[in-house]
Amino acid sequence: MEELKRSVAKEALKFIEDDMIVGLGTGSTTAYFIEYLGKLIMEEELEDVYGVPTSYQARLLALENGVPVVGLDEVDAIDIAVDGADEVDPHLNLIKGRGAALTMEKIIEYRAGTFLVLVDESKLVERLGQKVPVPIEVIPAAWRAIAEEIEVFNATAELRIASKKDGPVVTDNGNFILDARFHRIDDPLDLEIELNNIPGVVENGIFADIADIVLVGTREGIKRLER
Numbered sequence: 001m002e003e004l005k006r007s008v009a010k011e012a013l014k015f016i017e018d019d020m021i022v023g024l025g026t027g028s029t030t031a032y033f034i035e036y037l038g039k040l041i042m043e044e045e046l047e048d049v050y051g052v053p054t055s056y057q058a059r060l061l062a063l064e065n066g067v068p069v070v071g072l073d074e075v076d077a078i079d080i081a082v083d084g085a086d087e088v089d090p091h092l093n094l095i096k097g098r099g100a101a102l103t104m105e106k107i108i109e110y111r112a113g114t115f116l117v118l119v120d121e122s123k124l125v126e127r128l129g130q131k132v133p134v135p136i137e138v139i140p141a142a143w144r145a146i147a148e149e150i151e152v153f154n155a156t157a158e159l160r161i162a163s164k165k166d167g168p169v170v171t172d173n174g175n176f177i178l179d180a181r182f183h184r185i186d187d188p189l190d191l192e193i194e195l196n197n198i199p200g201v202v203e204n205g206i207f208a209d210i211a212d213i214v215l216v217g218t219r220e221g222i223k224r225l226e227r
């Protein structure tokens, strides 16, 4: 799997040109991309490329690898955003947020001229929600009320607990994450909008109709899916 992640991350470099502002995603696949991008910048094979990080992880990796970073509020536009995903359906709808970075990811990827997704073949599903829950970033005080409200959607939601900290995961924005398992997601766009309508929900991990291109690392090579 690591080899497949590396291969799609390398392939993504072909989309990057001089003078581009690049949204830098979060997660293990994008980490390879940031590493390779830094190498090209350090070797001066790419000039005047700046990254807009979607998380502290992306920011730290960019700084470590020599990718100059700028904030979203310092740029007029983002040419391309590159990020991983937890699930991809046949219409290129996504679930994201295993790394709890979904809110900044969506803010940046929604605004990018091109949103390029990098996955290995294990992330492809027929229907969203088949393998992973939908992460929902919530205002801490509202977590229990929202977890109960979500039952209306025929779902159960669990507060995400940290592994190297006691208590809940706290996002880069200071919020909690609920992981919601839905009985069946028939209309991802509709569910994405409905969840965001619940007061106290900051953002959810359904990314419907946002991805432009998905590069899939398979044992037979890289497949390119486009909307």
Ligand SMILES: O=C[C@H](O)[C@H](O)[C@H](O)COP(=O)(O)O
Binding pocket: 025, 026, 027, 028, 029, 030, 083, 084, 085, 086, 095, 096, 097, 098, 099, 100, 101, 102, 105
């Ligand atoms: O919050 C995390 C992100 O949405 C990640 O982009 C997603 O979980 C994919 O991560 P990975 O490339 O490690 O599978």
